[in-house]
Structure formats: C-alpha cells, structure tokens
Amino acid sequence: MPTFPPQDSHSKRTTMPRPAPLAVSLVLAVVAVVTTGCREHAAPEVVVYTALDEDFSRPIFADFTRETGIEVLAKYDAESTKTVALTQAILAERDRPRCDVFWNNELVNTLRLDEAGLLAAYDSPVGTKYPAEYRSAEDHWFGFAARARVLIVNTDLLEEGERPDSILALADERWQGRCAIAKPLAGTTASHAAVLFATWGPERAEEFFHGVKQNAAVVAGNKQVALAVAAGRYAFGLTDTDDAMIEVERGAPVAIVYPDQGPDGLGTLFIPNTLGMIRGGPNPAAAKKLVDYLLSPAVEQKLAAGPSAQIPLNPAVDQPPRVESPRTVRAMPVDFAAAAENWDRVAQFLRDEFATAQ
Numbered sequence: 188m189p190t191f192p193p194q195d196s197h198s199k200r201t202t203m204p205r206p207a208p209l210a211v212s213l214v215l216a217v218v219a220v221v222t223t224g225c226r227e228h229a230a231p232e233v234v235v236y237t238a239l240d241e242d243f244s245r246p247i248f249a250d251f252t253r254e255t256g257i258e259v260l261a262k263y264d265a266e267s268t269k270t271v272a273l274t275q276a277i278l279a280e281r282d283r284p285r286c287d288v289f290w291n292n293e294l295v296n297t298l299r300l301d302e303a304g305l306l307a308a309y310d311s312p313v314g315t316k317y318p319a320e321y322r323s324a325e326d327h328w329f330g331f332a333a334r335a336r337v338l339i340v341n342t343d344l345l346e347e348g349e350r351p352d353s354i355l356a357l358a359d360e361r362w363q364g365r366c367a368i369a370k371p372l373a374g375t376t377a378s379h380a381a382v383l384f385a386t387w388g389p390e391r392a393e394e395f396f397h398g399v400k401q402n403a404a405v406v407a408g409n410k411q412v413a414l415a416v417a418a419g420r421y422a423f424g425l426t427d428t429d430d431a432m433i434e435v436e437r438g439a440p441v442a443i444v445y446p447d448q449g450p451d452g453l454g455t456l457f458i459p460n461t462l463g464m465i466r467g468g469p470n471p472a473a474a475k476k477l478v479d480y481l482l483s484p485a486v487e488q489k490l491a492a493g494p495s496a497q498i499p500l501n502p503a504v505d506q507p508p509r510v511e512s513p514r515t516v517r518a519m520p521v522d523f524a525a526a527a528e529n530w531d532r533v534a535q536f537l538r539d540e541f542a543t544a545q
Contacts, residue, residue, distance in 0.1 A: 234285060243494070247481070257473045295530060297463050299530055329461065333500055334457070339416045351444070374409065378458055380533060382526045412425065428443065454520065457498065
C-alpha cells in the first residue's frame with residue numbers, strides 16, 4: 188500500500204483560490220435553470236378526494252393515467268366516514284386547497300361544498316350531455332353513475348311473499364332485531380336521511396329514525412349490511428345496489444327489493460356519484476381533463492359493467508344496467524338542494540340519535 192510522506196511543517200500552505208463573483212453567479216444561474224427545467228418537465232398530476240370505494244375507482248384512475256400521462260394522487264376514506272370526512276377536509280383546506288377534484292359517491296355533501304362557495308365553474312363539453320337534473324345550472328358539479336337505495340333480503344330466511352317492500356319496515360316492530368342499517372352519519376345513508384327530512388318534514392323523519400334505532404341493528408356501513416344479511420345474521424337490510432349486487436353475483440342467498448313501489452309509496456331513491464372541481468385547486472388544467480374523462484360514456488360503461496354495477500345517466504350510454512334504473516322502476520322525487528340546506532340540523536339529530544349505536 189503506498190504511503191504519503193509527511194508534510195513539511197515549513198512548506199508553504201496550499202490554498203484554493205476564491206471563485207470570482209462572476210463565476211459564482213454563473214453557477215447559480217445554471218442551477219436555477221436546471222431546477223426550473225426539472226419542475227417544468229415533471230409529470231403532470233391531479234389530486235382527487237374520492238368517496239367511491241377504492242376497489243371501484245382505482246382502476247378508472249389507472250386507465251386515465253395510461254391514456255393521458257397525468258398521475259392521479261387519490262385520497263380515499265373509510266367506509267364508516269366517507270363523504271362527510273372528505274367534505275370536512277375540503278372545508279378545512281379552503282384557504283389553501285390541496286384537492287383538485289372531489290369525486291363524491293352521493294350528492295348532498297357536494298351541494299354543501301357548492302353552498303360554501305368551494306366549487307369552481309367548469310363548462311365541461313362532456314357534462315353538458317347529461318340531463319339537466321343531474322348537473323348544476325352553474326356548471327359547479329355533475330352527477331353520473333347512480334346507485335339505488337334498496338333492501339337486500341336473505342332468501343333462505345324469507346320466502347318471496349314474506350319479504351318487506353318498504354323502508355318503513357326498518358321501524359316496524361314486527362322486524363325487531365331482524366333487520367340492519369348502516370350508521371346514518373356518512374355516505375349514502377346520511378344522504379338518504381337528509382332526503383327523508385326534506386320530503387317528510389322533521390317531525391315525521393325524527394319519528395321514523397327513533398323507530399329505526401329501537402328496531403334495527405346499526406352497523407358500520409352499507410357493505411357490512413349486505414355481508415350480514417348474506418351471512419344470515421339478519422333477514423334484510425337497507426343498502427346500495429353496488430354492495431347488494433356483489434353478494435348476488437357471488438351466489439349468496441340474497442335478493443334485491445326496490446322499495447316503495449306501490450301507488451302511495453315514496454319510490455326508490457337513486458343517488459348519483461358527483462364530480463366537482465375545487466376552487467383554487469393546484470392543478471386546474473389536469474382537473475378539467477379528469478372531469479371530462481370521468482363523465483365520458485366509456486367510464487360509465489366500465490362502472491356499469493364492473494362489480495359496482497353503477498347505473499349510467501349519460502344518454503349516450505346504451506348499455507343496459509345489471510340493476511333497475513329510473514327508467515324501469517318508480518324513482519323517488521327528490522329535492523337534493525333542500526336536503527343539503529337542512530343538513531346541519533339533520534346531522535346534529537343523527538349524531539345525537541346514533542353516535543353511540545353499535
């Protein structure tokens with residue numbers, strides 16, 4: 188191994204010359220150009236908060252990225268807190284928005300964000316193809332890919348003539364302990380509650396939910412309702428068509444009942460997914476491309492054909508859904524704006540009534 192002679196203590200110390208100010212300036216300028224260039228050529232991205240189940244939405248995002256090169260940074264939420272938790276996050280971030288697009292699995296909380304002035308207007312050329320009742324007149328939100336609120340019944344426990352045909356059965360003492368509902372504090376169950384308050388008025392709606400609390404098992408979410416009924420723990424429950432269809436198509440002993448179809452019935456509630464761009468979001472150009480993509484007929488066809496069995500709302504989609512639609516069963520007339528307007532009062536009642544429910 189080579190060795191180096193000791194330095195002569197009397198030798199002159201070698202020093203590096205100081206760089207001239209001009210040289211320093213040139214180096215800094217080159218670094219700045221390189222750094223800026225890296226930022227400009229970084230892959231585009233879009234931030235999405237989505238309440239639709241990750242299993243259903245992630246493949247759609249992957250397809251979008253493959254087609255456009257835009258990376259989707261998605262924030263999902265738990266089954267028990269979805270929609271409400273994401274809405275609260277957007278409200279909390281209103282001064283410094285992090286989200287570009289809110290893909291909600293219902294409508295009421297989208298309208299709450301619209302009322303708070305947090306949704307940006309976007310005249311989507313694809314969105315204008317949808318019926319007027321499924322989009323904002325101000326281009327603040329668009330509804331697509333709906334689901335129905337249905338009863339899922341266990342066919343081993345209930346013969347066809349024994350099955351309930353109304354959501355009112357959830358509060359009927361005859362079914363005490365034999366039915367289930369998701370805790371109505373978030374998601375489509377909370378939206379359903381808000382719609383009932385707007386339709387019936389507070390007195391009748393509160394009486395109904397008092398009865399539900401006394402009569403029905405309250406579980407974490409719609410998926411848990413469907414699983415529990417399929418397992419025979421309950422004879423029936425209230426859930427969404429996507430969770431019910433998964434159990435039907437895996438061969439569980441269940442059937443779907445579209446409730447309240449009689450002459451004096453409410454009709455079946457259909458709740459669309461909704462899209463809204465967040466005002467001041469960090470990536471508006473990419474957000475517009477994502478909104479147009481999600482509203483395209485191809486995506487509604489994928490959601491209809493996929494395990495969630497979503498119901499297309501775009502008239503250009505001619506693929507028949509695997510579940511009933513507003514074209515085939517009586518749909519509940521709904522004033523979603525009134526439901527959103529009274530949300531704070533409704534939410535407080537539901538928290539007081541069901542916060543401790545198991």
